Amino acid sequence: MKWLARILHNLNTDDYKVLYALENGMKTHEFVPVDLIACYLSLRKERALSILKRLHEFKLVVRQITNYVGYRLTVHGYDALALKALAESGVIEFFGSKIGVGKESDVYEALTSSGRRVAVKAHRIGRTSFTHVRRVRNYVKRGVTRSSWFPISCKSAEREYIVLKKLYSNGVAVPEPVYWNRHILVMSFIEGEELVNCKFLPEPYDILELILENVKLAYQCGIVHGDLSEYNVVVSPEPAVFLIDWPQYVLVANASSRYLLERDLHNLISFFKRKFGIKLSLSETLEYVTEN
Ligand SMILES: Nc1ncnc2c1ncn2[C@@H]1O[C@H](COP(=O)(O)OP(=O)(O)OP(=O)(O)O)[C@@H](O)[C@H]1O
Ligand SMILES: [Mg+2]
Numbered sequence: 696m697k698w699l700a701r702i703l704h705n706l707n708t709d710d711y712k713v714l715y716a717l718e719n720g721m722k723t724h725e726f727v728p729v730d731l732i733a734c735y736l737s738l739r740k741e742r743a744l745s746i747l748k749r750l751h752e753f754k755l756v757v758r759q760i761t762n763y764v765g766y767r768l769t770v771h772g773y774d775a776l777a778l779k780a781l782a783e784s785g786v787i788e789f790f791g792s793k794i795g796v797g798k799e800s801d802v803y804e805a806l807t808s809s810g811r812r813v814a815v816k817a818h819r820i821g822r823t824s825f826t827h828v829r830r831v832r833n834y835v836k837r838g839v840t841r842s843s844w845f846p847i848s849c850k851s852a853e854r855e856y857i858v859l860k861k862l863y864s865n866g867v868a869v870p871e872p873v874y875w876n877r878h879i880l881v882m883s884f885i886e887g888e889e890l891v892n893c894k895f896l897p898e899p900y901d902i903l904e905l906i907l908e909n910v911k912l913a914y915q916c917g918i919v920h921g922d923l924s925e926y927n928v929v930v931s932p933e934p935a936v937f938l939i940d941w942p943q944y945v946l947v948a949n950a951s952s953r954y955l956l957e958r959d960l961h962n963l964i965s966f967f968k969r970k971f972g973i974k975l976s977l978s979e980t981l982e983y984v985t986e987n
Pocket of ligand 1: 794795796797798799800801802814816870882883884885886889926927939940941
């Protein structure tokens with residue numbers, strides 16, 4: 696993304712107009728016809744083609760020439776539009792390096808204009824497998840294809856932003872959501888180590904207790920994580936824990952919430968038993984989390 700942030704400075708107003716026109720056109724076309732782009736922007740076709748050629752060199756668009764000449768945005772093209780929105784909103788001043796690669800996201804560090812360190816999560820749903828996506832994300836409809844990654848990733852980022860707002864304002868230990876645009880979410884940067892990578896914990900029982908307290912707090916807000924495990928818990932030096940990665944959350948009122956809560960707790964209990972020899976019963980833990 697750093698190279699992309701640099702490219703953004705080289706794009707002019709017409710380049711952006713074409714990118715926006717493509718984004719719009721892709722709601723109805725897999726490849727947007729050049730004639731349509733030219734007509735929509737009141738440009739001569741040659742001018743539209745020369746801009747598209749430039750954008751193609753920057754890897755922001757790709758072309759098809761089978762039935763008609765048409766273009767679509769690449770992942771970088773969508774990233775460029777979201778990054779521009781971030782820059783214009785004044786949220787991001789400096790873009791840093793990649794700090795995490797999840798199955799379905801890329802996470803970067805960045806600085807806000809006030810010098811605050813933030814994490815920028817670009818959702819990339821379906822990067823691994825759409826069959827898996829449909830299984831774990833109940834907000835994804837049947838019949839999605841590979842090209843559906845963008846609207847689904849936007850939905851995913853929106854869901855995560857909204858749920859983080861609710862959890863954070865209710866005191867659950869989660870990153871503070873800062874901004875959301877398209878498929879990109881900006882949140883406070885969490886200093887620490889993923890639980891799965893913690894070779895040693897001085898007080899593992901206290902850490903487990905802290906995690907369960909937060910699962911309970913989220914439950915009291917009416918929310919179940921749904922993908923909780925040692926991979927989605929960050930342990931900070933204080934000591935403190937943070938629960939991350941929430942887009943697949945379900946409401947407690949949802950029929951699947953009990954099953955997902957049990958699975959979350961089972962993952963955590965098994966990890967602490969395997970790694971630190973701590974034995975907790977699933978039924979008692981479940982009772983602790985769900986009792987008032
Ligand atoms: N707010 C944050 N501050 C610091 N690092 C973060 C933050 N959010 C995410 N990360 C890092 O990025 C990684 C991937 O983030 P996250 O788990 O949210 O994405 P994901 O793609 O949904 O992951 P998964 O592989 O579990 O599906 C995390 O494991 C963590 O290392
Ligand atoms: Mg994760």
